[in-house]
Amino acid sequence: MVCAPSPTPGGSSVKADPPGTVAEGDDEFQPPLPVKMVIAGGFGVGKTTTVASISEIEPLTTEASITTVAAGVDDLSHTPEKTTTTVAMDFGCITIDPTLKLYLFGTPGQERFGFMWDDIVEGALGGLVIVDTRRLDDCYAAVDYFEHRDIPFAVALNAFDGKVEYELDEVRWALDVSDHVPVTVFDARERGSVRDTLLVVLELALARVEEAEARAATEP
Numbered sequence: 001m002v003c004a005p006s007p008t009p010g011g012s013s014v015k016a017d018p019p020g021t022v023a024e025g026d027d028e029f030q031p032p033l034p035v036k037m038v039i040a041g042g043f044g045v046g047k048t049t050t051v052a053s054i055s056e057i058e059p060l061t062t063e064a065s066i067t068t069v070a071a072g073v074d075d076l077s078h079t080p081e082k083t084t085t086t087v088a089m090d091f092g093c094i095t096i097d098p099t100l101k102l103y104l105f106g107t108p109g110q111e112r113f114g115f116m117w118d119d120i121v122e123g124a125l126g127g128l129v130i131v132d133t134r135r136l137d138d139c140y141a142a143v144d145y146f147e148h149r150d151i152p153f154a155v156a157l158n159a160f161d162g163k164v165e166y167e168l169d170e171v172r173w174a175l176d177v178s179d180h181v182p183v184t185v186f187d188a189r190e191r192g193s194v195r196d197t198l199l200v201v202l203e204l205a206l207a208r209v210e211e212a213e214a215r216a217a218t219e220p
Contacts, residue, residue: 030099031101032095032096032097032098032099032100032101033099033100033101034101034103035100035101035102035103035125035126035202035205036102036103036105036123036124036125037102037103037104037105037124037125037126037127037128037198037201037202037205038104038105038106038107038120038121038124038126038127038128038151039051039090039104039105039106039107039127039128039130040106040107040117040127040128040129040130040142040145040146041107041129041130041131041132041138041139041142042131042132042135042137042138042139042141042142043138044132045130045131045132045135045138045139045158046130046132046158046160046188047090047106047107047130048061048090048106049188049189050104050106050128050130050188050194051090051091051092051104051106052090052092053188053189053190053191053194054092054094054104054191054194054195054198055092055093055094055104056092056093056094056095057092057093059090059091059092060090060091060092061090061091089105089106089107089108089116089120090104090105090106091103091104091105091106092104094195094198096199096202100202102198102202104198105120105121105124107120107121107142117145121145121149121151124151125151125152125205125208125209126151126152126153126154126201126202126204126205126208127142127146127151127152127153127154127201128153128154128156128197128198128201129142129143129146129153129154129155129156130156130158130188131155131156131157131158131171131175132158132160133157133164133165133166133171134160134165136166136171136174136175139155139175140175143155143175143177147177152201152204152205152207152208153181153201153204154181154182154183154184154197154200154201154204155171155172155175155177155181155182155183155184156183156184156185156186156197157171157183157184157185157186158186158187158188159185159186159187162187164185168183168184168185171183182200182204184197184200
């Protein structure tokens with residue numbers, strides 16, 4: 001797998017080596033390599049929208065209506081039109097090229113559903129933490145989760161109403177994330193924007209795998 005520079009500023013793309021594992025003259029079909037990626041973040045930041053925007057299949061969602069009791073717990077001040085919330089996970093997938101397919105798992109945003117995270121994240125090669133800059137505090141738990149488990153991740157600021165409240169450097173400082181963690185802006189409603197952001201995470205995950213393989217090759 002070869003990572004290539006993006007033709008668009010601030011984005012990234014992946015160029016795949018042609019599959020060469022099939023013997024000459026063999027017409028056996030080789031399915032794409034499955035890669036699990038987690039879409040995380042606080043309540044109402046756009047996780048379900050992100051999965052729905054990019055998935056090539058009808059996304060699986062576990063949405064439930066927001067009750068009066070839940071409305072008293074979850075902050076709806078910035079998302080007054082939100083009437084449902086994810087109570088288990090979102091699922092979708094996207095084929096990057098003939099050799100690679102991403103399986104996307106969106107986590108529930110509320111702390112009371114945090115017990116599900118370990119099961120959802122199991123086997124993931126990377127994660128995307130979506131941030132609403134109007135509510136930075138809501139994403140701290142997701143950032144801490146990926147950092148403590150040493151899972152490659154990127155931070156993506158969802159541009160609600162086409163804008164974000166802070167500059168990228170300000171958000172990086174506020175979240176106290178390392179320099180190797182990409183921080184970018186995207187629009188969860190736009191397929192192309194979601195694609196470019198997911199490719200940033202994919203490149204991180206592939207680089208981690210390549211590093212691990214290189215270390216293993218040098219060990220006695």
